[in-house]
Amino acid sequence: xxxxxxxxxxxxxxxxxxxxxxxxxxxxxxxxxxxxxxxxxxxxxxxxxxxxxxxxxxxxxxxxxxxxxxxxxxxxxxxxxxxxxxxxxxxxxxxxxxxxxxxxxxxxxxxxxxxxxxxxxxxxxxxxxxxxxxxxxxxxxxxxxxxxxxxxxxxxxxxxxxxxxxxxxxxxxxxxxxxxxxxxxxxxxxxxxxxxxxxxxxxxxxxxxxxxxxxxxxxxxxxxxxxxxxxxxxxxxxxxxxxxxxxxxxxxxxxxxxxxxxxxxxxxxxxxxxxxxxxxxxxxxxxxxxxxxxxxxxxxxxxxxxxxxxxxxxxxxxxxxxxxxxxxxxxxxxxxxxxxxxxxxxxxxxxxxxxxxxxxxxxxxxxxxxxxxxxxxxxxxxxxxxxxxxxxxxxxxxxxxxxxxxxxxxxxxxxxxxxxxxxxxxxxxxxxxxxxxxxxxxxxxxxxxxxxxxxxxxxxxxxxxxxxxxxxxxxxxxxxxxxxxxxxxxxxxxxxxxxxxxxxxxxxxxxxxxxxxxxxxxxxxxxxxxxxxxxxxxxxxxxxxxxxxxxxxx
Numbered sequence: 001x002x003x004x005x006x007x008x009x010x011x012x013x014x015x016x017x018x019x020x021x022x023x024x025x026x027x028x029x030x031x032x033x034x035x036x037x038x039x040x041x042x043x044x045x046x047x048x049x050x051x052x053x054x055x056x057x058x059x060x061x062x063x064x065x066x067x068x069x070x071x072x073x074x075x076x077x078x079x080x081x082x083x084x085x086x087x088x089x090x091x092x093x094x095x096x097x098x099x100x101x102x103x104x105x106x107x108x109x110x111x112x113x114x115x116x117x118x119x120x121x122x123x124x125x126x127x128x129x130x131x132x133x134x135x136x137x138x139x140x141x142x143x144x145x146x147x148x149x150x151x152x153x154x155x156x157x158x159x160x161x162x163x164x165x166x167x168x169x170x171x172x173x174x175x176x177x178x179x180x181x182x183x184x185x186x187x188x189x190x191x192x193x194x195x196x197x198x199x200x201x202x203x204x205x206x207x208x209x210x211x212x213x214x215x216x217x218x219x220x221x222x223x224x225x226x227x228x229x230x231x232x233x234x235x236x237x238x239x240x241x242x243x244x245x246x247x248x249x250x251x252x253x254x255x256x257x258x259x260x261x262x263x264x265x266x267x268x269x270x271x272x273x274x275x276x277x278x279x280x281x282x283x284x285x286x287x288x289x290x291x292x293x294x295x296x297x298x299x300x301x302x303x304x305x306x307x308x309x310x311x312x313x314x315x316x317x318x319x320x321x322x323x324x325x326x327x328x329x330x331x332x333x334x335x336x337x338x339x340x341x342x343x344x345x346x347x348x349x350x351x352x353x354x355x356x357x358x359x360x361x362x363x364x365x366x367x368x369x370x371x372x373x374x375x376x377x378x379x380x381x382x383x384x385x386x387x388x389x390x391x392x393x394x395x396x397x398x399x400x401x402x403x404x405x406x407x408x409x410x411x412x413x414x415x416x417x418x419x420x421x422x423x424x425x426x427x428x429x430x431x432x433x434x435x436x437x438x439x440x441x442x443x444x445x446x447x448x449x450x451x452x453x454x455x456x457x458x459x460x461x462x463x464x465x466x467x468x469x470x471x472x473x474x475x476x477x478x479x480x481x482x483x484x485x486x487x488x489x490x491x492x493x494x495x496x497x498x499x500x501x502x503x504x505x506x507x508x509x510x511x512x513x514x515x516x517x518x519x520x521x522x523x524x525x526x527x528x529x530x531x532x533x534x535x536x537x538x539x540x541x542x543x544x545x546x547x548x549x550x551x552x553x554x
Contacts (some may be wrong), residue, residue, distance in 0.1 A: 004321055006043050006444070009396075014050040017230075018371075019124055023312050026155070028055050028056070028057050028069075028106065028107060028109060029056050029057055030055075030056045030109060030111075031053055031054065031055050031056070031069065031073065031104060031106060031109050031110070031111045032053070032054050032056070032111050032222040033051055033052070033053055033054075033102065033104055033111045033112065033311075034051070034052045034054060034112055034113075035049075035051070036111065037112065037113045037114045038114065039111070039372070039387050040092075040114070041056040041115075041116050041117075041118060042094040042115065042116070042117045042118075042119075042131050043118055044085075044163075044213040046092065046094065046163045046164060046165065046168065047091065047093070047094045047409075048091055048093050048094075049090060049092045049115060049323055049523055050072075050089075050092075050115060051085070051090040051091075051092060051102055051104070051322045052068060052070050052073070052090060053068070053069050053070045053072075053073045053075075053090065053104045053111065053325065054066055054067070054068060054069065055067050055068075055069035055106070058240070066468055067105065068528065070089065070090050071088055071089065071306075072106060073090075073104040074087055074088075074105050074106065074508050075087050075088070075089075075090050075102070075103070075104055076102075076103045076105070076106070076547060077092070077100045077101065077103070077104070077115075078100050078101040079098060079099065079100035079220055080095075080100075080102070080485045081115070081161050082094070082095065082097070082098040082099060082100040082115070082117050083095060083096075083100050083115050083117060084167075084168065084390060085102065089423075090104070090166045090244075093167060093168060093382070094115075094117040095117075095168055096117065097118060098116075098117060098286055099114065099115075100114065100115055100117075101113075101440055102114055102115055105417065105479065106191055107423060108397070110143075112124075113462075114273065115141070115379045121143050125225075127422060129166070130155040130156070130157055130163070130184055130202055130204055130211050130306075130493070131156055131157065131158055131211065131491070132155070132156045132211060132213075132452045133154070133155050133156075133165065133200060133202050133212060133213035134153070134154045134155075134156070134172050134213055134454040134493060134548060135151050135152070135153055135154075135198065135200050135213040135214060135215040136151065136152050136215075136454060136456060136491070137156060137215065137550070138150070138155075138215050138548040139214070139215065139216045139217075139218070140188075140215065140216070140217050141216070141217075141218040141219075141220060142190045142217075142218075142219055142220070143221055144190065144219070144220075144221040144222060145190045145191055145192060145219060145221070145222040146189065146190060146222075147189075147190045147219075147251045148187055148188060148189045148190070149187075149188050149202070149217065150186060150187050150188075150379045151166075151171070151181070151188060151198055151215055151217075152186060152187040152491060153165045153166045153168075153169045153186060153188075153200040153213055154162065154325050154454060154491050155202055155211065155453060156493040156495070158387050159270055160493075160495075161420045162491055162493050164490065164491070165179070165200075166185070166186045167184055167185065167186075168202065169186075169200040169202045169213075170183060170184075170187050170200070170201045170202075170203070170437070171183050171184070171185070171198065171199070171200055172196055172198075172199050173196045173197070173217070173252070173532050174196045174197040174198075174199070175194065175196040176191065176227055177191060177192050177194070177226065178190075178191055178193070178194040178195065178196040178217070178219055178225055179191055179196040179198070179217045179219060181198055181217075186198075186200065188217050190217075190222065190337070191219070191222070192217040192219060192222045192223045192225055192416060193219050193220070193221060193222040193224045193225070194218070194219060194223065194224060194225045194254070195216055195217065195219075195221060196216070196217050196219075196465070197214055197215075197216055197217075198214065198215045198216070198217050199212060199213070199214050200212070200213045200214070201437045203432060203437070210432045210438055210444065212340075212341070212437075215302065223305060224305060225254045225262075225308070226254070226304045226305075226306065227252040227253065227254055227263075227268075227302055227304055227306065227310055228253055228254070228309055228310065228502075229252070229253040229312075229530045230250055230251070230252045230253070230263065230269075230300055230310050230311060230312050231251045231252075231253070231312055231331070232248050232249070232250055232251075232286075232298065232300055232312050232313065232314040232329040233248070233249045233251060233314075233351070233515070234314065234329040234331050234353065235314050235315070236315040236316070236317065237291035237314075237316060237317070237328050237329045237353065238316075238317040238318070238319055238328070239289075239317075239318055239319075239328070239355065239360065240287065240290055240318070240319055240320075240321060241278070241290045241291060241292050241293050241319065241320050241383050242290070243289060243290065243291070243319050243353060244289070244355050245288060245289050245290075245355045245356075245359065246287075246288050246290075246316065246328050246353055246355065246359070247286060247287055247288075247328075247334075247354075247359035247360045248264070248271070248286040248287075248298055248300070248314055248353075249262065249264050249286065249331070249351065249353075250262070250263050250264045250266075250269055250271075250300045250302070250312075250359065251263070251333065251334075252266075252302055252310070252405070263287065263302060264286045265284060265286075266302070267284075268302055268303050268304070268305075269287070269300055269301065269303075269473070270283055270284075270285075270300070270301045270303075271284070271286050271298065271299070271300055272299045272301070273288070273296045273298055273299075273316070274296050274297040274298075274299070275294065275295075275297075275390050276291075276296075277291060277292060278290075278291060278292050278294040278295065278296045278316075278318050278454075279296045279316045279318050280315075286298075286300065288316050289361060290318035290319075291318065292318060293315065293318055293319060293320045293373060294317075295315055295317045295318065296312075296315075296316050296318070297315060297316075298313060298314045298315070299311060299313050299318050300312055300313075300314075300408065301493055306340075306468060308444050311380050326354045326355050326356055326412070327353075327354055327410060327412045327419055328352075328353045328354060328355055328419075329352070329419060329462075330350060330351070330352050330353075330363070330408060330410045330419040330420060331350075331351045331352075331353075331421050332348050332349070332350055332351075332406065332408050332421045332422065332423040333348070333349045333351055334348070334423070335423050335424070336423055336424040336425070336426065337396070337423070337424075337425050337426070337430050338425075338426040338427070338428065339398050339425075339426070339440070340437075340439040340440065340444070341398070341427075341439065341440065341444040342398055342399065342400070342440055342441075342444050343397065343398060343399065343455065344365075344398050344399070344427070345396060345397050346395070346396050346425055347392075347393055347394055347395050347396075348364070348371075348394040348395075348396065348406055348408075348423055348425075349362060349364045350362070350363045350364045350366075350369055350371075350383075350408040350410065350421065351363070352410055352419070361410075362389045362458050363410055364382045364393050364394045365394075366384070366410070367384060367385050367386065367387035367394045368410060368411045368413060368478075369384075369385075369393070369408055369409065369411075370381075370383055370385055370408070370409045371383035371393055371394055371408055371415060372405070372406070372407040372408075372409065373396065373404055373405070373406055373407070373425075374404045374405040374406075375400075375404035375405075376402060377399070377400075377401070378399055378400035378401075378402060379397070379399070379400075379404035379406075379425050380396070380397055380399070381394065381395065381396045381400060381406055382394065382395045382396075394408075394423045397442065398425075398427040399428045400427070400440075401429035401440040401441075402426070402427065402428075402429070403424055403425070403426040403428075404424070404425050405422055405423075405424060406422065406423045406424065406425050406428075406465045406466050407420060407421070407422050408420065408421045408422075408423075412497040427440040427489070428440055428441070429441060430549075438506055444549070452493055452495055452547070453469070453479070453493065453494050453495075453496060453502055453541070453547050453548075453549065454492070454493045454547070454548045454549070455469075455479060455481045455484065455491070455492045455493075455504065455545060455548075455549050455550075455551065456481070456491045456548070456550055456551075457481075457550070457551055457552070457553050458517065458551065458552045459512075459514060459551075459552040459553040459554040460552035460553075460554050461512065461553035461554055462483065462536055463483055463511075464482075464483060464484050464509045464511045465480055465482040465483065465484055465506075465511040465513075465550050465551070465553035466480070466481070466482040466483075466484025466506065466507055466509050466511070467481045467492070467504055467506055468480050468481075468504070468506065468507060469481070469494065469502050469504050469505065470501060470502075471494075471496070471504070478494055479492050479494040479504075482553075484507070484509040488497045495545075496543055499542065499543065500542070500543050501540055501541070501542045502540065502541055502542075502543065503523065503538055503539070503540050504516070504520060504538065504539050504540070504541065504549060504551070505537070505538045506538070506553075511553045512553060512554045513551070513553055514551060514552035514553065514554055515537075515551075516537075516539040516550070516551060516552070517548075517549055517550035517551075517552075518540060519548075519549065520539035520540065520549045521541070522537075522538075522539050522542050523538040523539055523540055
């Protein structure tokens with residue numbers, strides 16, 4: 001039997017080697033990157049390369065171990081105009097020609113490698129070869145908040161080829177109260193009821209240009225976007241105490257989207273007059289009636305669905321004189337428009353308020369109304385004094401940058417008196433940078449009168465589907481999309497003049513054809529009346545700007 005004191009000493013001696021071994025243990029001694037410097041060469045924008053981080057640790061004094069720590073380090077690049085890298089996975093993506101260093105860091109330890117991007121001459125050796133950007137799908141709707149949808153960005157180069165740029169564009173949503181979107185992923189999440197515009201911006205860094213693409217995302221259910229302001233138009237007007245009436249309009253501004261909605265007769269609004277003995281106002285319609293000389297404050301209170309209230313006021317002046325002429329006032333809606341690219345357009349409306357029914361009239365295209373611009377060479381505005389049916393009066397185009405004043409002059413037919421209203425139109429000059437889009441700089445305009453047609457497969461077939469289309473001049477098979485063609489891709493883009501009617505055909509390849517998306521008009525009986533095996537199936541689409549057509553092959 002071992003004495004108690006001797007047993008304690010023995011236990012200490014047994015523990016000592018283990019303690020010494022643990023004292024020599026360190027979680028990480030050094031890190032390295034695979035592949036090493038000088039070995040990675042990419043030759044196309046959008047091409048990727050996977051980098052791996054290896055960590056070396058040492059147990060005691062002799063047992064060295066190496067492990068994969070790729071997702072435990074922080075990845076970065078020295079030149080983001082050449083390549084981007086996922087900060088957690090180490091996946092690098094080429095975005096422009098040149099050289100960049102690849103870095104991995106963890107706990108104060110750093111390792112480096114590098115990457116070179118050499119682009120063929122057909123792309124101009126710059127990211128400026130991307131000439132247009134399409135967002136797919138062009139429209140998307142979900143039922144309730146929290147549901148998600150994936151948007152993808154397809155770029156078209158000068159040579160006509162297409163690139164998936166989904167992770168290389170800057171994504172944004174026009175209203176964060178309706179939907180959010182991952183800035184680098186294109187994954188949109190529904191937040192509240194309404195429709196938001198999803199925008200993708202691709203920066204051609206070397207060329208100093210930015211290529212935009214847009215889509216719409218609708219959330220059918222949920223809480224509507226809250227109104228943050230309400231404006232009354234006109235802000236003041238005069239009527240006679242003889243019982244003459246005048247009409248006020250209420251325009252509400254929605255949340256972060258900034259969209260304006262006419263809420264004059266909305267169930268959410270309440271009108272009131274501060275002195276009802278001078279003028280009354282319809283509680284639900286904004287129609288005022290003059291009763292006695294003086295002035296009264298007209299208030300519009302708009303209650304949101306969450307109980308919050310926004311309000312504004314206007315002034316009604318009641319005179320004892322005879323009733324003025326029927327046209328009481330003229331207002332331009334909206335009061336200002338700002339666009340982001342040269343050749344962008346904005347539509348103004350001219351709204352007249354009258355002393356007799358109908359009290360509010362749209363005078364935008366009236367031959368008695370003349371549209372004037374303070375900068376005709378920069379911001380020309382359409383007018384319709386000739387009374388041409390279907391004219392686009394009030395439409396302003398940006399052919400330069402800056403700010404101009406838009407004026408509407410309405411002539412009162414009874415005595416020739418004139419009512420005027422003004423608004424502003426702006427195209428601010430902001431030069432693009434690698435991290436900001438810029439606006440209204442030379443080259444920001446779209447190619448003159450050109451439209452992009454994007455075709456993709458909405459179905460599950462990935463083996464033998466095919467869609468073809470001729471050029472605007474009739475050259476066959478300009479667009480040949482799908483694995484049923486030796487040169488067709490999964491997403492195809494072709495360029496046509498705006499207004500061109502393009503016929504798309506799905507030839508019989510053995511694929512099970514299930515029809516076309518909503519914006520392409522079927523020209524032959526749809527399945528199952530015409531099975532795909534005995535095709536072809538055709539549809540036509542008239543191009544506006546950037547149109548997307550989905551074919552269904554299962």
